[in-house]
Amino acid sequence: MIFVSHVLPVNEEGLTRLSREQVWLGLVMKANNALPFVASMTDCVVTDRRSDTVFDRDIVLRGQPHTERITLQEPVRVVFTRIAGPVLGxxxxxxxxxxxxxxxxxxxxxxxxxxxxxxxxxxxxxxxMTADYLKAVASTLAAVRRTADESIAAA
Structure with a gap:
């Protein structure tokens, strides 16, 4: 079994500061459609909305199909449980x-x-997998920051 855990700062010097709510919305956006955030993912389709906080999606990651059950635990955690495919967990x-x-x-x-x-x-x-996730976290924060910057510019 593979166990990995990394912590990255959200607000680095010189970048637009993000709030907890903005980061949460970015995680929800990634949970619903990870394609803009995970370069090694080529397909991501929500297949079953079980509730407002639980849904299933089919993904293709590194050429391999998986099914994930997503659980949104607002405002702190998104859990992806691999329920089908060659990598479970x-x-x-x-x-x-x-x-x-x-x-x-x-x-x-x-x-x-x-x-x-x-x-x-x-x-x-x-x-x-660690390299993919480091990139996905960086791209998620960058997308949230772009949205925040656009909001500031429009104000």
């Missing part, structure tokens, strides 16, 4: 810290089918 995006020191944590606990636990192949998968 849970991915979480969490907003942490105070308004003056917001951070975004992404964590995942995944099992890659047909891969020996602790093997070099599993390590390579974990490294690729």
């Amino acid at each position: 849970t991915i979480a995006n969490e907003i942490e810290g105070t308004d003056d020191d917001l951070r975004l944590r992404f964590s995942f606990a995944l099992v890659v089918s047909d891969v020996e636990p602790g093997s070099a192949e599993e390590s390579r998968y974990a490294e690729g």
Whole structure:
């Protein structure tokens, strides 16, 4: 099983400051359509809205199809539970810290089918997944920042 957790600052010096609400809305946007945020994802379709806070989506990631159940735990956490596909487990995006020191944590606990636990192949998968998520977090924050900048410019 692969366990990874990283925390990244939301508000870096010289960039438009984002509020907790703005970051939350960005995470919800990514949960509904991750294509603009995850370069290694080529398809993302919501297939079943179970409630306002739980829905399923089919994705193609690195050429492999998966089904994920998304749970929105407003205003702090989005949980992606892989329920079908070659990689099963849970991915979480969490907003942490105070308004003056917001951070975004992404964590995942995944099992890659047909891969020996602790093997070099599993390590390579974990490294690729971590790199993909670092890029996805950066692109999510950048998209939220663009929206915030556009709002400021329009005011």
